[in-house]
Amino acid sequence: MINHDLHMHTTYCDGKNSPEEMVLSGIAKGLKVVGISGHGTTPFDSRYCMSEEKTKKYIEEIKELKIKYKDQITVLCGIEQDFYAGVPKYDFDYVIGSVHYVFKDGNYLPVDESSDVFQKNVSKYYNGDYIAFAEDYFKNVSEVITKTNADIIGHFDLVTKFNEGYKMFDETDLRYVKAWREAVDKLIPFNKPFEVNSGAISRGYRTEPYPSLPILEYIKRKGGRVILSSDSHSAENIAFRFNEIEQRLVDLMK
Numbered sequence: 001m002i003n004h005d006l007h008m009h010t011t012y013c014d015g016k017n018s019p020e021e022m023v024l025s026g027i028a029k030g031l032k033v034v035g036i037s038g039h040g041t042t043p044f045d046s047r048y049c050m051s052e053e054k055t056k057k058y059i060e061e062i063k064e065l066k067i068k069y070k071d072q073i074t075v076l077c078g079i080e081q082d083f084y085a086g087v088p089k090y091d092f093d094y095v096i097g098s099v100h101y102v103f104k105d106g107n108y109l110p111v112d113e114s115s116d117v118f119q120k121n122v123s124k125y126y127n128g129d130y131i132a133f134a135e136d137y138f139k140n141v142s143e144v145i146t147k148t149n150a151d152i153i154g155h156f157d158l159v160t161k162f163n164e165g166y167k168m169f170d171e172t173d174l175r176y177v178k179a180w181r182e183a184v185d186k187l188i189p190f191n192k193p194f195e196v197n198s199g200a201i202s203r204g205y206r207t208e209p210y211p212s213l214p215i216l217e218y219i220k221r222k223g224g225r226v227i228l229s230s231d232s233h234s235a236e237n238i239a240f241r242f243n244e245i246e247q248r249l250v251d252l253m254k
């Protein structure tokens with residue numbers, strides 16, 4: 001059974017619970033390792049991330065929790081670092097590298113803020129061509145390890161967050177497939193795990209984890225590794241659907 005979850009947010013950024021509440025939930029769910037991964041500072045958009053000041057407090061608080069709960073669980077201090085935020089300034093136990101924006105015509109366009117914002121930006125900056133947006137998105141993803149020093153590749157195909165049932169674009173379109181394949185090909189040599197992320201299921205956006213099944217199959221074919229995480233923004237969603245997804249991954253990756 002998977003006994004670790006390394007992707008979760010707290011009240012230090014856009015989560016609902018304190019780090020201690022997350023740790024206690026991890027213990028209650030029988031985890032051996034819980035990693036908190038607050039959003040690293042993105043100077044151009046302060047809405048979801050930790051400020052520099054908050055990051056210092058975050059590191060201190062997690063250090064205390066490590067000691068307080070050391071006999072019950074291993075607590076790790078991670079960071080989810082956005083592509084445009086660069087390499088983290090502080091020394092974290094691990095870094096999740098994630099692309100949350102595409103920079104276009106002088107603007108940082110959010111990938112996952114809301115369906116409405118996404119649609120409006122694709123219409124305004126990409127003439128309604130969702131796949132052209134996805135091509136720029138995956139160009140960023142292909143460089144996310146070098147940009148952020150990531151140990152884990154976060155939610156590889158976040159660009160499909162609002163695309164359940166292919167309602168915005170066809171994920172079998174060859175341009176789309178080419179875009180994500182090129183990103184996988186560039187990332188594979190780093191030998192860092194791709195995250196299988198159940199966060200969009202727990203928050204009601206998707207019925208399947210990131211990445212999609214065809215992407216997972218391709219990663220497997222290329223010899224890539226995966227790590228399961230919840231990207232939970234509340235204590236009850238830690239390790240969300242891990243048992244069920246783990247079983248499917250075991251079948252897929254064997």
Ligand SMILES: [Zn+2]
Binds near residue numbers: 080098100154155
């Ligand atoms: Zn993220």
Ligand SMILES: [Zn+2]
Binds near residue numbers: 231
């Ligand atoms: Zn996250």
